[in-house]
Amino acid sequence: MNYFLTEEQQAIVETAREVAQKKVKPVREHCDAEEKFSWEAVEAMRAADLFGVYIHQNYGGLGGGGLELCLVVEEISRVCGGVALAIACGGLCSFPIILYGTPEQKKKYLPDIASGKKLGAFTITEPEAGSDATATSCTAKQEGDYYILNGVKNFCSNGEVAEVYTLFATTNKARGARGITAFIVDKGTPGFTFGKKETKMGIRSSPTYELHFDNCKVHKSQVLGGEGRGLFVAQGTFDISRPGVAAQALGIAQGAVDETLNYAKMRKQFGQSVLSFQSSQHMVADMVTQIEAARALLYSVTKAMDVDLKLAVEASEKSGKTVAEEMKKVSSGRWTKYSAMVKLFCSDMAMKVTTDAVQLCGGIGYMRDFPVEKFMRDAKITQIYEGTNQIQRNEIGYAVIKELAQKG
Ligand SMILES: Cc1cc2nc3c(=O)[nH]c(=O)nc-3n(C[C@H](O)[C@H](O)[C@H](O)COP(=O)(O)OP(=O)(O)OC[C@H]3O[C@@H](n4cnc5c(N)ncnc54)[C@H](O)[C@@H]3O)c2cc1C
Known part of the structure; x- marks a missing residue:
């Protein structure tokens, strides 16, 4: 589907996709089996300028926002959710600095994170x-x-x-x-x-x-962010960072479907392709529909959030105040509810889609030397970290009750 990405965003997607295929795919099985961190993949992602897509140009980034980070994380996760975390964690480390850092802290830390010289x-x-x-x-x-x-x-x-x-x-x-x-x-x-x-x-x-x-x-x-203000720093960070987990989940689900379709198309039973059974097609229909619904939610939330974020970042560069202070002026409110929704929806979707992907592949789907079971194992964490999905539901429920109370 056409999400009307800008030329720059489309270029980011294509670059990340190429790095994922050429540099991440060849190492993923070994890194998964050996629990090995891939510095080769990091080097390729550095060389392709993927680490700083969401960081302002004044600090050596590409000047994008949350959506650009999500596009990178989605594409790398489509091949390996573990490798993608090298970049996603940089986001989680640097969003508190972007939002609450002083000009000196931003100058000291953001350029090395943007270039990928230092991981966060x-x-x-x-x-x-x-x-x-x-x-x-x-x-x-x-x-x-x-x-x-x-x-x-x-x-x-x-x-x-x-x-x-x-x-x-x-x-x-x-x-x-x-x-x-x-x-x-x-x-x-x-x-x-x-x-x-x-x-x-x-x-x-x-x-x-x-x-x-x-x-x-x-x-x-x-x-x-000041002494005693840590909880605000953490909450403000999660508002912006949780779509990154959603993007990881989305990429994992898409990667599982890519592999499953390739296999189900060529696998023959009862003299016909497994994909030709209507029950298989119904499973595929549900999988791709859920993926597209998740992508639509993720992109629309991050696009909307980026309007506030980018305005606040520009204002902060001029005023010297923190981005968090400037966000209060430009934003209609906090993004907690929507970032929780997108993390919840995409991660639950990824768990379901990857489980169905294993089912659709049959026995081979369960085997370590076939890539689909890895997607299912990788999907699980997206329901747990940056707040479990029970916590996301608590956040959404609390926001709804608060809105009702405000309406009177
Ligand atoms: C692989 C991995 C990587 C991680 N990376 C990081 C990282 O980089 N940085 C970092 O700081 N942390 C990280 N975490 C920690 C992660 O964010 C926590 O594991 C997560 O927030 C849950 O906390 P917990 O494990 O203590 O579970 P617990 O809080 O003990 O929860 C146990 C169960 O109780 C439920 N529960 C708890 N409280 C409530 C409630 N109020 N309402 C309803 N249900 C509730 C939970 O949903 C869960 O099902 C990572 C975790 C893992 C597994």
């Missing part, structure tokens, strides 16, 4: 603080011009390979959610080390690590 990560989850991120027990105690970080973060995607980490810690436990502060922490800061690497069901080429902070000294200039 975002770390809020802890062993006892998952869906309830306010339960964070990682502490940041101010001593003069520094904060001293202590604690453990877990399940950090791009862990160990990333150079820049946006991190959330409590600066005042007694204040609960209002005591959380966001920081930017560089890999290599003394006291910051890596713990356990997780062994996973899917997205196995993406490293997921535990992070340890042991009297890790971070300068106060690394505070993001």
